Amino acid sequence: MGRVRLADVAAYAGVSMKTVSNVVHDYPHVKPEMRQRVQEAIDALGYRPNVTARRLATGRTGMVALAVPEIDHPYFSELSRRIAEHAASRGYRVLMEQTLSEPGAERAVLRDREEGLVDGVIFHPVSTTQSELARLSRDVPVVLLGEAAIPLTVDHVMIDNVAAAREATEHLLSLGARRPVFLAAVEGDVTVSTDRRLEGFQDALQAAGVRLPSSHVLTASDFSPQASSEAVNRALDAGLDFDAILCRDDQFAVGALSALHARGISVPDEIALVGWDDTALSRFAYPAITSVSPDKAALATSALDLLLERIGGFHGPGRHVITPHTLAIRESAPAVTEAARPL
Amino acid sequence: MGRVRLADVAAYAGVSMKTVSNVVHDYPHVKPEMRQRVQEAIDALGYRPNVTARRLATGRTGMVALAVPEIDHPYFSELSRRIAEHAASRGYRVLMEQTLSEPGAERAVLRDREEGLVDGVIFHPVSTTQSELARLSRDVPVVLLGEAAIPLTVDHVMIDNVAAAREATEHLLSLGARRPVFLAAVEGDVTVSTDRRLEGFQDALQAAGVRLPSSHVLTASDFSPQASSEAVNRALDAGLDFDAILCRDDQFAVGALSALHARGISVPDEIALVGWDDTALSRFAYPAITSVSPDKAALATSALDLLLERIGGFHGPGRHVITPHTLAIRESAPAVTEAARPL
DNA sequence: CCGCAACGTTACAGCGCTGTAAAAGTGGTG
DNA sequence: CACCACTTTTACAGCGCTGTAACGTTGCGG
Numbered sequence: 001m002g003r004v005r006l007a008d009v010a011a012y013a014g015v016s017m018k019t020v021s022n023v024v025h026d027y028p029h030v031k032p033e034m035r036q037r038v039q040e041a042i043d044a045l046g047y048r049p050n051v052t053a054r055r056l057a058t059g060r061t062g063m064v065a066l067a068v069p070e071i072d073h074p075y076f077s078e079l080s081r082r083i084a085e086h087a088a089s090r091g092y093r094v095l096m097e098q099t100l101s102e103p104g105a106e107r108a109v110l111r112d113r114e115e116g117l118v119d120g121v122i123f124h125p126v127s128t129t130q131s132e133l134a135r136l137s138r139d140v141p142v143v144l145l146g147e148a149a150i151p152l153t154v155d156h157v158m159i160d161n162v163a164a165a166r167e168a169t170e171h172l173l174s175l176g177a178r179r180p181v182f183l184a185a186v187e188g189d190v191t192v193s194t195d196r197r198l199e200g201f202q203d204a205l206q207a208a209g210v211r212l213p214s215s216h217v218l219t220a221s222d223f224s225p226q227a228s229s230e231a232v233n234r235a236l237d238a239g240l241d242f243d244a245i246l247c248r249d250d251q252f253a254v255g256a257l258s259a260l261h262a263r264g265i266s267v268p269d270e271i272a273l274v275g276w277d278d279t280a281l282s283r284f285a286y287p288a289i290t291s292v293s294p295d296k297a298a299l300a301t302s303a304l305d306l307l308l309e310r311i312g313g314f315h316g317p318g319r320h321v322i323t324p325h326t327l328a329i330r331e332s333a334p335a336v337t338e339a340a341r342p343l
Numbered sequence: 344m345g346r347v348r349l350a351d352v353a354a355y356a357g358v359s360m361k362t363v364s365n366v367v368h369d370y371p372h373v374k375p376e377m378r379q380r381v382q383e384a385i386d387a388l389g390y391r392p393n394v395t396a397r398r399l400a401t402g403r404t405g406m407v408a409l410a411v412p413e414i415d416h417p418y419f420s421e422l423s424r425r426i427a428e429h430a431a432s433r434g435y436r437v438l439m440e441q442t443l444s445e446p447g448a449e450r451a452v453l454r455d456r457e458e459g460l461v462d463g464v465i466f467h468p469v470s471t472t473q474s475e476l477a478r479l480s481r482d483v484p485v486v487l488l489g490e491a492a493i494p495l496t497v498d499h500v501m502i503d504n505v506a507a508a509r510e511a512t513e514h515l516l517s518l519g520a521r522r523p524v525f526l527a528a529v530e531g532d533v534t535v536s537t538d539r540r541l542e543g544f545q546d547a548l549q550a551a552g553v554r555l556p557s558s559h560v561l562t563a564s565d566f567s568p569q570a571s572s573e574a575v576n577r578a579l580d581a582g583l584d585f586d587a588i589l590c591r592d593d594q595f596a597v598g599a600l601s602a603l604h605a606r607g608i609s610v611p612d613e614i615a616l617v618g619w620d621d622t623a624l625s626r627f628a629y630p631a632i633t634s635v636s637p638d639k640a641a642l643a644t645s646a647l648d649l650l651l652e653r654i655g656g657f658h659g660p661g662r663h664v665i666t667p668h669t670l671a672i673r674e675s676a677p678a679v680t681e682a683a684r685p686l
Numbered sequence: 687c688c689g690c691a692a693c694g695t696t697a698c699a700g701c702g703c704t705g706t707a708a709a710a711g712t713g714g715t716g
Numbered sequence: 717c718a719c720c721a722c723t724t725t726t727a728c729a730g731c732g733c734t735g736t737a738a739c740g741t742t743g744c745g746g
Contacts, residue, residue: 005732016696021734029693048457052404053732055395056701071427074623077420084414084441096439098427114391116702225627254627261629280417284568284597284624286604348702359726364704372724396702399731459732 004047013041024049055116064307065118067097067109068145069126074250074279076124079145082300083122090308092119101126113140120307125150141310143303147193153318155306159294159325161193165200166207168246168274168292171327173208174336175272177244180205183218183231183256184248194248197276201246215240220252228255229262236263243271244333250275250282253289257332273332287331298323347390356384367392398459407650408461410440410452411488412469417593417622419467422488425643426465433651435462444469456483463650468493484653486646490536496661498649502637502668504536508543509550511589511617511635514670516551517679518615520587523548526561526574526599527591537591540619544589558583563595571598572605579606586614587676593618593625596632600675616675630674641666 006024010017015038022030023038030038041047055061066083068076084094095118099105106128112118120141125133125148133144134151143155150156172180182201184194198217205212218235220227228251235242236259247253253275260267267273267287275282278293302321329335349367353360358381365373366381373381384390398404409426411419427437438461442448449471455461463484468476468491476487477494486498493499515523525544527537541560548555561578563570571594578585579602590596596618603610610616610630618625621636645664672678 006734007732017732018697018734019695022695025734029695031694034694048454050399050732051458051460052395052398053459053701054734056393056399056703057732057734059701061395070424072417072420072424072623074415074417074420077415077417080439081413081415081441084439093438095436096423096427098424111391115394116396117394251627254629258627258629258631280415280624281627284594284601285628286597286601288601349704350702360702361704361727362725365725368704374724377724393702396731397704399733400702400704402731 004045006047006049009038009041009045009047012045013038059116060311061116061119062091063093063095063118064304064311065095065097065109065112065121065123067099067106067121067123069099069101069124071096071098074281075277078279079296079300082296083304086297086300086304090304092304092308099126103127107132107136110136110140110142113142120311122303122307124148141307143307143310145299145303147196149192150320151318152320155310155319155321157299157303157306157321157323159299160322161196162200162203164276164292164294164325164327165197165246166204167200168276168290168327169201169204170208171290171329172244172246172272172274172333173204173210175244175268175333177272178210179212179216179242180210180244180246181216181218181235181240181242182246182248183220183228183252184246186220186223186227197246197248216242218245220255223249223251225251225255225258228252229259232256232259233263244273245271246274246276248276250277250279250289250291252276253291253332254281254285257285257289267332268334274327275332278328282328282330285332290330290333291328293326293328295324295326347388349390349392352381352384352388352390355388356381402459404460404462405434406436406438406461407647407654408438408440408452408455408464408466410442410449410464410466412442412444412467414439414441417624418620421622422639422643425639426647429640429643429647433647435647435651442469446470450475450479453479453483453485456485462654465646465650484650486650486653488642488646490539492535493663494661495663498653498662498664500642500646500649500664500666502642503665504539505543505546507619507635507637507668507670508540508589509547510543511619511633511670512544512547513551514633514672515587515589515615515617515676516547516553518587518611518676520615521553522555522559522585523553523587523589524559524561524578524583524585525589525591526563526571526595527589529563529566529570540589540591559585561588563598566592566594568594568598568601571595572602575599575602576606587616588614589617589619591619593620593622593632593634595619596634596675597624597628600628600632610675611677617670618675621671625671625673628675633673633676634671636669636671638667638669 006017006020009020020038023035066080087094106125109121109123113121122143124145130149130151134153137154144150145157147158147161182198184198218231220231245256247256260271265271275289275291278291282289282291302323306319349360349363352363363381366378409423430437449468452464452466456464465486467488473492473494477496480497487493488500490501490504525541527541561574563574588599590599603614608614618632618634621634625632625634645666649662
């Protein structure tokens with residue numbers, strides 16, 4: 001237990017508290033012999049600094065909050081890990097928060113900062129409006145993640161969704177796909193990310209001179225793989241003719257894959273499939289699913305570094321960083337080996 | 344920002360700091376009119392209590408640490424979510440830590456407590472020895488998770504691994520399996536959980552009068568799905584004759600499934616498959632994988648409740664709680680519909 | 687051998703809140 | 717109306733640490 005206090009060490013070593021503090025903090029101007037004497041006292045007494053007292057004295061917590069919709073969603077848990085690891089290397093710790101996309105919980109995120117729990121917040125908003133975000137993040141170090149409507153005044157990190165969708169679609173076309181569908185929209189969904197990805201999808205089709213009816217955008221009832229399966233089955237039952245699917249995320253991709261498997265449709269031979277987020281879900285599926293892969297490490301480091309700058313006192317206008325993405329090519333939409341083969 | 348202090352509110356309302364504090368804490372003996380006056384001051388000034396100062400004054404942090412090997416492993420992230428949600432309902436927050444199974448990181452876990460960062464620790468140890476665990480958790484509120492060698496003096500929550508493995512194996516046998524393998528051991532692994540699960544596997548076989556050579560325990564080179572695939576392929580290449588696989592976890596199960604898929608072996612018709620942990624990996628696979636399902640909510644609530652009792656001052660001997668588990672029956676080893684059909 | 691830097695160390699006032707103990711108010715009784 | 721038993725409010729001393737400012741100490745040039 002935190003029984004031993006700085007004062008105890010000071011008394012034991014016969015020096016002032018401040019000197020002990022200086023030793024603890026590796027302050028340079030301490031004579032080696034003094035440093036050693038104090039260190040011995042620290043070791044002898046088993047002293048551990050009390051973080052809370054330090055925080056109160058310095059006003060800094062050494063913690064940042066990471067607020068995401070669901071902490072056990074593969075994308076977020078993988079991203080969290082990256083952020084936590086990068087934070088550790090910068091001497092920070094991460095407090096994870098789950099908002100479940102609820103407005104109340106999202107609003108509460110910034111309260112942690114106000115209450116001095118953390119020095120800043122990395123936040124993936126879903127339901128908070130742009131203007132509310134702008135208002136709430138006044139004077140609070142915040143970095144936003146994701147593709148919701150983000151106010152220009154707030155720092156923001158994301159990948160180029162339009163380009164990523166375009167590239168994924170081009171990849172499908174290069175495989176010989178001519179009638180791809182976008183499994184994307186969710187009924188009642190208002191997220192901007194879907195729009196951006198759809199835009200890239202259509203850009204690629206247009207550039208390739210492919211013209212498709214709007215029926216080639218599939219809609220699921222919610223964000224679950226089951227809903228995705230149903231959407232694919234509905235399309236198939238309705239006789240929709242398609243040879244590739246670009247999914248808005250990996251959960252949709254595994255759902256689509258199930259539906260295709262169940263019908264005995266070969267992936268990628270009959271229908272090629274691309275997911276999004278490059279999570280464990282796509283890596284471990286069979287066949288392994290090609291997936292748009294945001295550079296999670298870059299996302300993590302960019303977001304944290306921007307945040308730490310804000311915490312450090314930076315007061316400039318919102319920075320908007322685009323981090324790299326790639327297409328993680330796997331079996332569900334493999335690399336073109338020979339000439340584009342017709343599907 | 345935390346500009347407004349308790350003293351400011353007190354001055355504004357013309358009362359003492361303590362009265363404001365009492366209002367903030369809903370202390371009962373405050374006259375309604377006084378409460379209202381203070382509340383108005385709080386609202387007018389936008390006062391938010393400073394958590395750090397409160398912590399220093401009370402000595403309690405309202406946070407518990409959850410230390411697991413990998414925060415983005417589906418099992419741990421799903422468990423974390425449960426724990427975080429239960430903690431929230433009890434007024435606590437969870438600080439997540441990743442040990443990567445490294446002894447140093449595992450040892451550091453208890454330091455957080457010593458430094459006053461958290462009030463207690465829920466810890467899933469891997470590489471820390473039993474005696475070290477016993478020593479390190481003296482006088483520190485700790486609850487252990489998992490199946491490592493746990494000292495009897497420390498609180499511990501887990502499922503009955505032997506029984507779970509036995510039931511899973513019985514389920515495979517009920518499906519008609521006669522030559523199941525256990526995909527379990529990892530070279531150089533010393534974890535006890537594998538042993539327990541293997542024990543249950545063998546118990547079930549013995550009870551059913553099935554006698555198998557030791558070659559029916561498959562060994563992978565590490566914990567990845569790839570290693571699992573390779574192990575299955577090796578067994579198949581070696582001509583090992585088996586009709587069911589019990590995997591030590593879901594990652595192994597998805598790896599095994601890939602290998603079987605790739606060879607055109609039907610699951611469950613030719614080989615039935617059972618995973619372990621009931622994570623997103625098994626739920627979203629195709630076919631969906633039957634998996635031993637620890638009651639994660641029960642695990643979470645038991646562990647946290649035990650911990651909160653310790654934090655509350657309980658000093659009794661170690662409690663050892665077994666939480667329920669079920670077998671989440673899915674397509675890879677479905678329920679028996681008719682009489683047991685031979686595979 | 688004095689004066690002045692730069693170095694080393696110390697004393698002490700907070701950081702913002704809560705627990706304690708005591709003071710002040712309230713009302714019921716005899 | 718004095719007294720007692722509560723209830724309500726207050727003053728103030730910490731919680732354990734760090735920042736500041738000030739106070740020694742050295743070492744070195746003149």
